[in-house]
Amino acid sequence: MSDIKVTGFKSSELIAGLDTAFKKFTDAEKQDQLKKTNGIFELQVSNEAKETATWTIDVKKKGEVYKGKAQPKADVTIILSDDTLMDLAAGKTNGQKAFMTGKLKTRGNMMLATKLDAVLKGAKAKL
Numbered sequence: 001m002s003d004i005k006v007t008g009f010k011s012s013e014l015i016a017g018l019d020t021a022f023k024k025f026t027d028a029e030k031q032d033q034l035k036k037t038n039g040i041f042e043l044q045v046s047n048e049a050k051e052t053a054t055w056t057i058d059v060k061k062k063g064e065v066y067k068g069k070a071q072p073k074a075d076v077t078i079i080l081s082d083d084t085l086m087d088l089a090a091g092k093t094n095g096q097k098a099f100m101t102g103k104l105k106t107r108g109n110m111m112l113a114t115k116l117d118a119v120l121k122g123a124k125a126k127l
Helices: 013-024 027-037 084-091 095-100 116-126
Strands: 037-048 052-057 063-066 076-081 104-108
Touching: 013 052, 013 084, 013 104, 013 116, 027 116, 037 084, 052 076, 052 116, 084 095, 084 104, 084 116, 095 104
Parallel strands: 037 076
Antiparallel strands: 037 052, 052 063, 076 104
């Protein structure tokens, strides 16, 4: 799905891959993921040109990824750079380390933010 991508963001491919992975989940896998995670993540990602892209990962109601602000409201908003998101996805850093060094900020349910790593890994396994 190309309308999920945003030009100028390395993480655009990652988000598109996440969307593809979610679509490959069987109904049982999707229900399991929703039950385990039970949250809506809004990612506000900024690139080197200081532009911001917003994506929503709904792992509470529908099990989908889409571009734009969360509808309904996100349980946690994660604010980070394009490079930090890529490092998280590649396993070069973890959320806790990124948070402690100021590379990642959260609004809302901070404990839910810790589950993002598992969501990324689960989707990666599906690709």
